[in-house]
Amino acid sequence: MNYLSLLSNTQAYRTFIKERDEGTLSHAYLVVSPDADMNRAYIKYFAKALFCENQTVCNACRACELIESERYGDCTVYPAEKEGEKTQKIVTADIDDLVRQSYLKPVEGARRVFVLAGAENLTEQAQNKLLKTLEEPPQGVVILMIATSEYAMLSTVRSRVKKLELPYFTPEQITEALRDEVEDEDRLRLAAVSAGGTIGKALKLARDNSFLDMVGLSLQILTNMQKSSDVLSFSTLVMKYKTSLPAFLDVLEIVARDALMFKTGHKNMVMNKSRVVEIAKAGFTFAPAALIGVIERCGEAKQSLKYNANTQMVVDTLLFGILEGKYQWRKS
Ligand SMILES: [Zn+2]
Numbered sequence: 001m002n003y004l005s006l007l008s009n010t011q012a013y014r015t016f017i018k019e020r021d022e023g024t025l026s027h028a029y030l031v032v033s034p035d036a037d038m039n040r041a042y043i044k045y046f047a048k049a050l051f052c053e054n055q056t057v058c059n060a061c062r063a064c065e066l067i068e069s070e071r072y073g074d075c076t077v078y079p080a081e082k083e084g085e086k087t088q089k090i091v092t093a094d095i096d097d098l099v100r101q102s103y104l105k106p107v108e109g110a111r112r113v114f115v116l117a118g119a120e121n122l123t124e125q126a127q128n129k130l131l132k133t134l135e136e137p138p139q140g141v142v143i144l145m146i147a148t149s150e151y152a153m154l155s156t157v158r159s160r161v162k163k164l165e166l167p168y169f170t171p172e173q174i175t176e177a178l179r180d181e182v183e184d185e186d187r188l189r190l191a192a193v194s195a196g197g198t199i200g201k202a203l204k205l206a207r208d209n210s211f212l213d214m215v216g217l218s219l220q221i222l223t224n225m226q227k228s229s230d231v232l233s234f235s236t237l238v239m240k241y242k243t244s245l246p247a248f249l250d251v252l253e254i255v256a257r258d259a260l261m262f263k264t265g266h267k268n269m270v271m272n273k274s275r276v277v278e279i280a281k282a283g284f285t286f287a288p289a290a291l292i293g294v295i296e297r298c299g300e301a302k303q304s305l306k307y308n309a310n311t312q313m314v315v316d317t318l319l320f321g322i323l324e325g326k327y328q329w330r331k332s
Contacts, residue, residue: 002177002178002179002180002181003038003177003178003181003199004041004042004045004057004059005177006169006173006177006199007042007045007166008057010166010167011165011167012031012164012165012166012167013045013046013049013164015164016029016046016049016164017049020049020050025050025142026142026161026162027134027137027141027142027143028134028137028142028143028144028145028160028161028162029046029142029143029144029145029161029162029163029164030119030145030146030147030150030153030157030158030161030162030163030164031043031046031144031145031146031147031163031164031165031166032146032147032148032149032150032163032164032165032166033146033147033148033165033166034148034166034168034197034198035148035166035198035199035200035201036118036148036200037198037199037200037201037203037204038198038199038200039117039118039146039147039148040077040117040118040146042146042166043115043116043117043144043145043146044067044068044070044077044115044117045057046144047067047075047077047113047115047144048063048064048067048068050075050111050113050142051063051064051067051072051074051075051108051109051111051113052064063108072108073106073107073108074106074107074108074109074111074112074113075112075113075114075115076097076098076101076112076113076114076115077115077117078090078094078095078097078098078114078115078116078117079091079094079117079118080094089118089121090116090117090118090119090121090122090126091123091126092123092125092126092129094116094126095122095126095129095130096129098114098116098130098133098143099129099130099132099133101114102114102133102137102138102141103138106140110140111140111141111142112138112140112141112142113141113142113143113144114141114142114143114144115144115145115146116143116144116145116146117146118146118147119145119146119147119152119153120147120148120149120152120153121152122152122153124154127153127154127156127157128154128156130143130157131154131156131157131160134157134160134161135160143161145161150163167197168196168197168198169197169198169199170197171189171192171193171195172192174191174192174195174197174199174202175188175189175192177199178191178192178199178202178203178206181203181206182203182206182207184206185273185274186271186272186273186274186275187206187211187212188206189271189272189273190205190206190211190215190251190254190271190272191203191205191206191211193250193254193271194247194250194251194254205247210241210244211247211251214241214247214248214251214252215251215255215272215275217237217238217248218248218251218252218254218255218256219255219275219278219279219281219282220234220237221234221238221252221319221322222255222256222259222282222283222285222286222294222322223278223281223282223284223285225319225322225323227323228320228323230323231316231319231320231323234319235312235315235316235319238315238319239311239312239315242311245301245305245311245314245315246302246305249298249301249302249305249318250298252294252298253294253295253298253299254271254272255272255279255282256291256294256295256298257271257291257295258270258271258272258279258283259279259280259282259283259286259291260283260288260291260292260295262276262279262280262283263283263286263288263291264288285326285330286326286329287329287330289325289329290325290326290328290329290330293321293322293325293329294322294325297318297321297322297325298318300318301314301315301317301318304317
């Protein structure tokens with residue numbers, strides 16, 4: 001749960017708490033957060049702040065615990081978690097339920113909170129139904145929505161909610177926040193760097209075993225790819241990650257950066273600390289400029305994939321490019 005504490009340092013959360021403490025809460029918030037995997041947990045954290053008996057989101061009091069398990073009388077979370085179903089989406093019936101419940105008196109205190117997780121999935125029809133409640137909210141009702149993009153919401157909805165934005169987190173913040181979740185330090189650092197700023201992706205990567213295989217293959221490419229005829233076999237190995245090529249490119253980039261750091265005397269900056277001998281070996285046959293070239297080529301490959309270039313061609317271009325750079329810089 002440590003990672004949730006990252007939230008408490010964000011501008012969005014501080015604004016929310018300030019409004020709570022000053023008694024100026026809006027009746028509806030739209031929290032925009034890129035982390036689809038974590039958003040449900042994030043928005044529940046905001047909800048806890050409105051009920052926590054210790055004011056701080058202690059995660060230990062009755063209110064915090066009941067909100068976490070989504071059984072708190074005055075806080076309803078949509079879509080309801082259904083057992084055995086992995087992805088639930090908010091449906092129009094959820095909004096009907098919200099509207100109906102919004103007229104009921106709070107059970108515990110003065111507030112009734114409705115949480116909409118994954119609000120980007122709300123249909124236009126559902127949003128229009130919600131609009132009425134947003135326009136004339138019953139006393140004490142607070143609606144907390146979280147969405148990966150505000151543009152999934154109708155402008156009429158957007159204009160009636162207060163927007164708060166959660167940031168992308170830095171690799172350092174993610175590493176720190178996930179220390180209790182991920183034991184292997186190398187794995188954690190790599191995942192944090194490749195996660196693109198979200199806790200959800202970092203957790204997924206850290207728990208994905210193929211991630212470490214990717215490190216191994218990256219090391220092999222740098223160490224053992226010597227001549228053009230090697231490219232074909234390495235290309236086949238890379239194509240095993242056809243469906244997760246951007247992740248592989250992230251890893252290759254990190255390994256090349258590690259080799260560069262080692263080579264230029266910044267040993268403490270190496271991410272794969274447990275594999276520093278292999279890193280040194282991988283960098284041995286490369287000039288620093290050639291390693292920078294590897295990093296740049298990974299970036300170019302990612303760009304090409306974004307523009308839907310042929311995957312096989314992207315991989316081959318990358319590998320030939322790495323080989324070419326290796327010899328070009330050695331000669332000069
Ligand atoms: Zn609490």
